[in-house]
Amino acid sequence: MFIYALRKLTLLFVTMLLLTLLAFLLGHFAPGDPVYKLIGEQNLTPAQYQEVYNAYHLNRPLILQFFRFIGNAISGDLGISTASGEMVLDHLLRALPATAELVIYALVLAMVAGIPIGTLAALNSDTPLDRTILACCLIGTSIPTFWWALLIILLLSLTLGWLPLSGRISLLFEVEPRTNIMLLDLMLSDMGYRAAALRDALAHLFMPMVAVATIPMTQVIRTTRSTMVRLMREDFIKAARARGLGRWLILRHHALPNVMLPVSRDLSLQFGTLFTGAMIIENIFAWPGVGRYLVSSMQQQDYPALQGCLLMVGSIIVLLSVLSDLLHTAADPLTRKDLSDVG
Amino acid sequence: MSLLDIRNLSIYGRNDTDEAPLVDRISLTLADGEILALVGESGSGKSLVAQAVLGMLSDEWVMNAERISFDNIDLLHIDHDSHRSLLGEDMAMIFQDPAACLDPMMRVSEQLLESMPKTTPWWQLGRRKQLQSLISMLHQVGVRDHERLLTAYPHEISAGLAQKVMIAMAIARRPRLLIADEPTIGMEPSTQGQLLRLLSKLNQLHKMSILLLSHDINMAARFADRLAVIYCGQVVEAGPADAIINQPMHPYTEALLASTAAGLCRQPPKTPLPELRGGMPRRDHLPIGCRLGPRCGYARKACVTMPELTRSKVRDYRCHYPLNQRIDVDEEDA
Numbered sequence: 001m002f003i004y005a006l007r008k009l010t011l012l013f014v015t016m017l018l019l020t021l022l023a024f025l026l027g028h029f030a031p032g033d034p035v036y037k038l039i040g041e042q043n044l045t046p047a048q049y050q051e052v053y054n055a056y057h058l059n060r061p062l063i064l065q066f067f068r069f070i071g072n073a074i075s076g077d078l079g080i081s082t083a084s085g086e087m088v089l090d091h092l093l094r095a096l097p098a099t100a101e102l103v104i105y106a107l108v109l110a111m112v113a114g115i116p117i118g119t120l121a122a123l124n125s126d127t128p129l130d131r132t133i134l135a136c137c138l139i140g141t142s143i144p145t146f147w148w149a150l151l152i153i154l155l156l157s158l159t160l161g162w163l164p165l166s167g168r169i170s171l172l173f174e175v176e177p178r179t180n181i182m183l184l185d186l187m188l189s190d191m192g193y194r195a196a197a198l199r200d201a202l203a204h205l206f207m208p209m210v211a212v213a214t215i216p217m218t219q220v221i222r223t224t225r226s227t228m229v230r231l232m233r234e235d236f237i238k239a240a241r242a243r244g245l246g247r248w249l250i251l252r253h254h255a256l257p258n259v260m261l262p263v264s265r266d267l268s269l270q271f272g273t274l275f276t277g278a279m280i281i282e283n284i285f286a287w288p289g290v291g292r293y294l295v296s297s298m299q300q301q302d303y304p305a306l307q308g309c310l311l312m313v314g315s316i317i318v319l320l321s322v323l324s325d326l327l328h329t330a331a332d333p334l335t336r337k338d339l340s341d342v343g
Numbered sequence: 344m345s346l347l348d349i350r351n352l353s354i355y356g357r358n359d360t361d362e363a364p365l366v367d368r369i370s371l372t373l374a375d376g377e378i379l380a381l382v383g384e385s386g387s388g389k390s391l392v393a394q395a396v397l398g399m400l401s402d403e404w405v406m407n408a409e410r411i412s413f414d415n416i417d418l419l420h421i422d423h424d425s426h427r428s429l430l431g432e433d434m435a436m437i438f439q440d441p442a443a444c445l446d447p448m449m450r451v452s453e454q455l456l457e458s459m460p461k462t463t464p465w466w467q468l469g470r471r472k473q474l475q476s477l478i479s480m481l482h483q484v485g486v487r488d489h490e491r492l493l494t495a496y497p498h499e500i501s502a503g504l505a506q507k508v509m510i511a512m513a514i515a516r517r518p519r520l521l522i523a524d525e526p527t528i529g530m531e532p533s534t535q536g537q538l539l540r541l542l543s544k545l546n547q548l549h550k551m552s553i554l555l556l557s558h559d560i561n562m563a564a565r566f567a568d569r570l571a572v573i574y575c576g577q578v579v580e581a582g583p584a585d586a587i588i589n590q591p592m593h594p595y596t597e598a599l600l601a602s603t604a605a606g607l608c609r610q611p612p613k614t615p616l617p618e619l620r621g622g623m624p625r626r627d628h629l630p631i632g633c634r635l636g637p638r639c640g641y642a643r644k645a646c647v648t649m650p651e652l653t654r655s656k657v658r659d660y661r662c663h664y665p666l667n668q669r670i671d672v673d674e675e676d677a
Binding site: 234235238239240241242243244245246253254257258261332333334 | 399427431432435440446448449457458496509513
């Protein structure tokens with residue numbers, strides 16, 4: 001187990017290094033003079049140009065610049081946004097919690113709704129109910145996220161008028177940002193109308209959450225279903241039935257714990273897709289997260305911000321994947337056995 | 344009074360009810376405290392019989408029977424819940440490949456606790472006390488090193504140990520009938536002996552009846568009081584174990600006996616190995632007449648009609664020309 005963890009951490013290190021390299025090269029090899037890209041100002045006097053050139057150590061060899069870039073990134077200096085003049089890190093720290101909020105709620109929704117639905121399908125396998133669920137899953141996976149989001153808006157917001165169109169909370173409420181996680185901030189704040197604000201925030205949250213959760217949920221449903229169908233034929237389920245245990249007890253004690261592992265493992269492979277989906281959704285719902293920051297930076301050719309986003313989001317996804325892999329390995333007695341067999 | 348009474352049980356595939364049944368009119372009775380062994384090759388339908396008794400026949404099969412009763416409870420017309428509670432209380436089953444019958448994600452102790460009798464609610468009976476009764480049960484089934492076993496996951500224990508755990512789970516509620524489906528297949532002879540001794544001890548101490556399903560006629564005969572030999576879903580011979588072993592009346596039983604190690608030792612040197620020609624016929628290519636007919640060394644003209652099960656005082660056989668009959672009759676006369 002220790003060696004396995006070490007191997008994974010080495011992999012993590014190498015991946016992070018490559019990611020940093022990519023972010024670094026983005027700044028240097030994208031078309032345009034690095035100086036203008038870093039500073040964003042087009043009309044520089046030669047003296048100013050030289051000053052920037054030296055300040056960013058552009059006169060040094062590329063490899064040294066790269067090391068400096070890594071050093072800066074580790075110390076938290078991701079550069080200054082050319083669009084707003086703000087430190088990139090500060091903006092990211094504001095945007096990340098918003099994205100995290102969206103992604104985490106979506107993940108929870110995917111699990112909470114997906115596992116029961118998948119179980120339902122498995123227990124009624126090859127019935128019309130099962131086929132309907134599977135068909136819905138197929139539609140859910142194949143539908144483009146942005147179009148699906150627009151459809152939800154069209155239905156729930158524009159036609160029925162039940163939910164607000166965009167944003168995190170109505171502008172009427174002024175929430176003091178402390179953690180930048182809206183629901184948590186609301187809980188912490190001592191403003192009046194807190195219940196109303198909370199309700200409003202939840203109403204704003206609903207549509208983006210559903211849109212982000214759709215694809216992971218279909219994945220959860222399908223994995224749960226197939227694992228459960230396979231499990232129900234396993235000997236230990238048969239043996240449990242022969243011992244006279246009730247259907248519900250078998251499901252809760254034996255089937256679900258065995259289903260949870262493959263499901264969450266499958267889900268953890270989806271982190272990348274999940275974040276990408278969230279970024280698209282953020283733009284549609286004007287959700288002030290990393291995705292919106294990234295896209296607006298692209299439009300403004302804000303290279304430091306782009307580098308920062310790439311580095312931050314990339315490392316978070318890589319880190320989460322490795323972490324969940326380690327956790328899964330630690331939680332599953334059978335993989336632990338395989339590992340100890342290998343040596 | 345018989346504990347388990349099966350009369351004319353037939354089991355068909357769901358989609359081919361017009362084809363020959365997999366289990367053809369099998370009748371078995373098992374007295375209280377008796378050990379009955381159902382002997383047959385794999386595919387002969389023994390496991391299906393066991394599943395039918397437990398009410399766990401999967402949807403692929405359809406069964407019909409004149410009677411299946413357990414302790415005068417009619418299992419054919421029992422509702423699902425009472426059948427299940429019967430499974431928990433009075434009937435239990437252990438399977439082949441015991442390691443696969445334990446939940447791989449759960450520690451052995453939790454699984455054992457789950458099948459302990461719940462006579463008192465859990466909040467009155469402390470976990471400590473429950474563990475104690477659990478450990479004493481493990482000692483009963485011959486586990487010495489219970490500490491290590493309780494914290495282990497199923498993949499960490501040997502097959503013999505896993506089978507002991509299964510037995511412990513099965514006997515936790517003192518069932519009156521234990522169905523053992525090839526409980527020792529693929530295990531070392533010493534472990535096999537250990538498990539069989541354990542089972543017969545339980546049989547003697549607690550008057551637990553055992554229905555043993557096995558392919559090994561010698562082992563079954565040593566262990567069981569009575570044998571029923573099955574071929575292609577039909578009982579070909581049934582009777583007291585000693586009598587069948589010493590004087591098989593059906594050619595199939597004789598062939599089974601000859602093919603075991605003990606049987607082979609009795610052969611003179613350099614004789615060809617005794618064997619039945621060919622293999623067991625597939626279900627959709629069953630021969631007309633006696634099912635053993637084409638493979639039987641003694642087959643004669645009459646064997647093209649299906650022999651009915653002949654019931655004598657103690658022994659049943661399904662053969663037109665039974666072997667050893669003269670001796671049998673003589674003995675009965677004597």
